[in-house]
Structure formats: structure tokens, C-alpha cells
Amino acid sequence: MLSNVNEYFRPKTVEEAYELMQNDRDHSIFLSGGTIVALMESSRIEKIIDLKSLRLDTISVTEGEIVVGATTTIESFRKDPVIRKEFDDFFYDAFSLVGSWQIRNMATIGGSVAPKLGWSDVSTCLLTTGSSLMIYGVDGYQRMLVSDYFALPTGEKPLITHIMLKRDGWVSAFEKFSKTTFDIATVNVGLSIIPERNRIKVARVVCGSRPQYPARFESVETAMVDLEINDVMPAIVRSLVYESFTGGSNMTASFEYRKHLASVLAQRAAEKVKEMIT
Amino acid sequence: MKITLNVNGKLHDIDIDPGEYLLDVLRRIGYKSVRRSCNSASCGTCTVLLNGKPILSCSTFAASVDGQSIETVEGMSDGEKLHPIQEAILEEGGAQCGYCIPGLIMTGEALLRENIDPSDEEIKLALNGNICRCTGYEPQNRAIKKAAQVMRGELDE
Ligand SMILES: Cc1cc2nc3c(=O)[nH]c(=O)nc-3n(C[C@H](O)[C@H](O)[C@H](O)COP(=O)(O)OP(=O)(O)OC[C@H]3O[C@@H](n4cnc5c(N)ncnc54)[C@H](O)[C@@H]3O)c2cc1C
Numbered sequence: 001m002l003s004n005v006n007e008y009f010r011p012k013t014v015e016e017a018y019e020l021m022q023n024d025r026d027h028s029i030f031l032s033g034g035t036i037v038a039l040m041e042s043s044r045i046e047k048i049i050d051l052k053s054l055r056l057d058t059i060s061v062t063e064g065e066i067v068v069g070a071t072t073t074i075e076s077f078r079k080d081p082v083i084r085k086e087f088d089d090f091f092y093d094a095f096s097l098v099g100s101w102q103i104r105n106m107a108t109i110g111g112s113v114a115p116k117l118g119w120s121d122v123s124t125c126l127l128t129t130g131s132s133l134m135i136y137g138v139d140g141y142q143r144m145l146v147s148d149y150f151a152l153p154t155g156e157k158p159l160i161t162h163i164m165l166k167r168d169g170w171v172s173a174f175e176k177f178s179k180t181t182f183d184i185a186t187v188n189v190g191l192s193i194i195p196e197r198n199r200i201k202v203a204r205v206v207c208g209s210r211p212q213y214p215a216r217f218e219s220v221e222t223a224m225v226d227l228e229i230n231d232v233m234p235a236i237v238r239s240l241v242y243e244s245f246t247g248g249s250n251m252t253a254s255f256e257y258r259k260h261l262a263s264v265l266a267q268r269a270a271e272k273v274k275e276m277i278t
Numbered sequence: 279m280k281i282t283l284n285v286n287g288k289l290h291d292i293d294i295d296p297g298e299y300l301l302d303v304l305r306r307i308g309y310k311s312v313r314r315s316c317n318s319a320s321c322g323t324c325t326v327l328l329n330g331k332p333i334l335s336c337s338t339f340a341a342s343v344d345g346q347s348i349e350t351v352e353g354m355s356d357g358e359k360l361h362p363i364q365e366a367i368l369e370e371g372g373a374q375c376g377y378c379i380p381g382l383i384m385t386g387e388a389l390l391r392e393n394i395d396p397s398d399e400e401i402k403l404a405l406n407g408n409i410c411r412c413t414g415y416e417p418q419n420r421a422i423k424k425a426a427q428v429m430r431g432e433l434d435e
């Protein structure tokens with residue numbers, strides 16, 4: 001039990017939720033799926049602000065992009081017919097590797113991105129698909145790329161209200177290595193390309209659980225431009241990731257081990273993408 | 279604070295602490311099938327169904343499910359008559375110490391409501407989060423398959 005919690009709020013609007021947080025930032029916490037909050041054992045938390053009452057759990061299509069409410073669970077998201085069709089089961093397959101069925105029924109898309117977790121498969125996949133967030137903070141509503149959200153100063157704790165996705169011709173694949181079937185990733189890799197006349201027009205290469213939060217490897221992306229999509233392309237991607245890997249060591253894996261893993265996972269992702277195109 | 283829970287079709291008005299977990303509240307009001315093991319969202323022993331979906335009661339705040347529907351294994355049997363999943367677990371040797379079984383049965387039940395003819399792979403994926411120290415999983419997977427056959431009317435109870 002979070003024994004110091006003495007108030008539980010169910011705000012009706014985003015503005016109200018944010019104001020409740022501003023009133024006592026030191027002792028308040030937003031609650032979405034709760035899979036992190038419930039395990040916190042923190043005596044600091046006195047006020048829970050439950051975001052589920054905002055009913056931000058819908059998926060809709062607006063002006064050509066898919067708009068996902070932040071409290072949509074990972075399982076509802078991956079099984080949503082619009083998401084499955086639009087992304088050719090990229091999210092359906094990738095998110096089947098997130099935790100267990102129970103965890104996916106609880107954890108939400110917003111709650112996965114908000115804490116800037118290093119290991120989050122959700123964040124890696126959203127970066128891989130170039131997704132954006134709608135956040136509400138001191139300056140009101142603001143739209144930003146997931147990568148820009150990760151670059152915000154740690155003290156800033158805006159409320160994420162929506163995630164926006166658009167396929168725009170990208171073909172994506174995801175690979176993860178973990179020690180047991182529902183453990184968090186030792187390393188995960190997402191790869192997207194736009195093909196043009198059997199060559200790579202543009203690429204996105206994302207690596208997570210490095211152990212820092214997921215990041216794009218821009219030098220790899222640049223080097224992949226104009227590569228022919230053939231049988232040797234995946235091996236080239238592997239060497240590029242091996243050469244450019246940035247990350248570190250922790251109790252799960254050393255830098256060297258991660259570097260090898262990331263390059264092999266990138267090769268596998270490139271093979272998948274090649275299969276999808278050819 | 280006060281919340282209302284619909285547990286196995288029965289309404290309960292309950293006084294809770296705002297930071298209390300669903301697992302503790304369910305046990306306090308008599309649903310002792312709901313068990314704690316890892317207490318860190320990692321074993322599935324505490325699985326219950328929330329609006330028909332399997333979730334972990336050890337890491338769900340009771341306040342967050344106010345007014346919603348919970349199902350536990352107490353609601354599965356019909357008097358003396360066991361549910362086909364319970365029967366199949368017994369017949370296939372899917373329970374040894376039995377500690378993990380209530381959670382496993384609830385996940386199995388949710389799976390069969392969604393998919394009455396799951397493949398071996400689908401059963402493994404669904405039960406991935408229900409850890410069992412005793413059985414090695416094979417008898418439990420067989421039991422879910424057998425219960426599905428019974429529920430499809432292809433096998434006598
Ligand atoms: C055993 C276990 C295994 C897991 N395995 C994986 C895995 O393999 N891959 C993977 O990707 N994830 C995995 N996860 C899930 C992941 O680690 C997080 O637990 C989950 O993504 C958090 O989502 P939530 O909705 O439950 O967040 P919550 O616990 O509700 O919130 C998390 C944090 O974000 C804040 N927050 C929540 N929503 C918002 C919002 N809309 N705006 C601003 N702040 C917000 C909260 O205040 C809190 O600080 C696993 C979790 C567990 C417990």
C-alpha cells in the first residue's frame with residue numbers, strides 16, 4: 001500500500017488535472033495504468049491524480065493521422081483494427097513482446113512514454129514510426145515529436161494527452177532481446193525505411209535499453225540512404241550499427257554485449273523490412 | 279474513502295484507504311482465492327478479471343476500479359460443479375501445490391471467452407504472465423486446450 005496517500009482525485013478535464021498537480025507537485029503523482037506508480041513504495045506520494053477519469057482512451061482518425069488517447073492500454077492499442085491495418089501489424093507484433101497479457105491490459109501508451117524509461121518497447125516503436133505527442137503544460141497545449149519530449153528538462157512534467165501517428169509510406173520492423181519472455185529488453189531495435197525504386201530513400205534506426213532511453217542513430221540513417229534493398233543490405237546495416245552504437249553498461253549487460261546485440265537485432269529488422277518490400 | 283465493487287455479480291460497498299491495492303481489498307471482503315506472491319507485477323498469481331480482462335490485483339489501486347466489475351475464481355464453479363477449466367486442470371495434473379491456480383484459471387477463462395479454439399502458441403502467449411513453480415506448464419497448457427474442447431461441445435465433461 002502507498003500508505004501516505006490521503007487524497008485520490010478523479011479530475012474531469014486536462015486543465016483540472018494539471019492544476020491539481022501544480023498545487024502540490026512534491027507530493028502528487030499522475031496515475032494512468034499504474035504499473036509503475038503501484039510499485040513505487042514512496043512515502044513522498046500523498047495525492048494520486050487518476051487520469052483515467054479524463055476518458056482519454058479512444059483511437060480516432062483526424063485529418064489523415066491516427067490520434068490515440070494517452071490512457072489507451074497497450075493491449076487495446078495493439079489490437080485496434082485501425083492500427084493493425086494502417087501499420088501492417090507492426091505494433092500488433094512488436095507489442096506482443098511487452099510484459100504479459102495482464103501488464104498490457106493495465107499499462108497505457110501515455111504512461112509508457114511519460115517516465116522516459118530506457119527499456120520501453122513502446123517508446124522505441126513510437127520513435128521508429130516518427131510519432132508525435134500532444135502535451136499540456138505551463139504554456140497550454142503543445143505538439144512535439146517523441147524525441148523532443150525526451151529532450152525536455154527533467155523537472156518539466158507536462159501531461160501527455162494524445163499520441164499522433166501517421167504511416168506516410170514507411171515500412172517498419174522491431175526486434176527485442178530479453179532474458180525471459182516477459183522481461184524488459186536488454187536491447188531493442190526499431191527500423192523504418194521508405195523504399196524508392198528498390199533503394200532506401202530515407203531511414204530511421206532507433207535503439208532502446210542502451211540502457212539510456214531510446215535514441216535514433218542518425219549517422220546510420222544517413223549512411224543507409226540510397227543503399228540497394230538486396231540480400232547484402234541487412235549485413236551492411238549490421239556493421240553500421242556496430243560501428244555507431246552509443247550506450248553503456250549496467251547490471252543487465254555490458255556496453256560490448258549491447259553493441260553486438262544491437263547490431264544483430266538491426267540486421268534482423270532489416271531482413272524483415274526487406275521481406276516486406278521485395 | 280468509499281468505493282463500490284461488483285465482485286462475481288455481487289455488489290460491495292467498501293471503505294478503503296486511497297493508496298490500497300485491489301488484492302488487499304478483495305481478500306479483506308472474503309475473496310481469499312486472490313493471492314499475493316511476487317508483489318511486483320511479475321508472477322500473475324494475483325490475476326483477476328476487470329471488466330472481463332485479466333489484470334494484476336497486486337498492482338491495481340482499489341480506488342481506480344470503483345464501480346467496475348471484478349471476477350475471481352470463487353465465481354467460476356456452479357455449486358459443487360466445477361468449471362471446465364477447473365475440471366481439466368485436475369484431470370491433466372495442472373495443479374501441484376495449487377498456489378498459482380486461481381490466477382491461471384482466470385487468465386485461461388479470459389482467453390477462452392475471446393478465442394474458444396486457441397492454438398498452442400496462443401495459449402502460451404496468453405499464459406506467459408502466470409508463473410508456476412511446480413508443473414512445467416505443459417499440463418496447464420493441455421488443460422486449457424481440453425477445457426476449450428469441452429466448452430465447444432466436442433468433448434464430454
Ligand atoms: C513486470 C513488468 C514487465 C514489463 N515489461 C515491459 C516490457 O517488456 N516492455 C515495455 O515496454 N514495458 C514493460 N513494462 C511496462 C513499463 O515498464 C511500465 O510499467 C508501463 O509502461 C507504465 O505504464 P502505466 O500506464 O502503467 O504508467 P503509470 O504507472 O500509471 O505511470 C508511469 C509514470 O508516468 C506518469 N504518467 C502516466 N501517464 C501520464 C501522462 N499521460 N502524462 C504525464 N505523466 C504521466 C506517472 O505519474 C508515473 O510517473 C513492464 C512492467 C512490468 C511491471
Ligand code: FES
Nearest residue numbers: 315317321322336
Ligand atoms: S503477486 Fe501480483 S503479479 Fe505477483
Ligand code: FES
Nearest residue numbers: 374376410411412
Ligand atoms: S502448482 Fe505450484 S506454483 Fe503452480
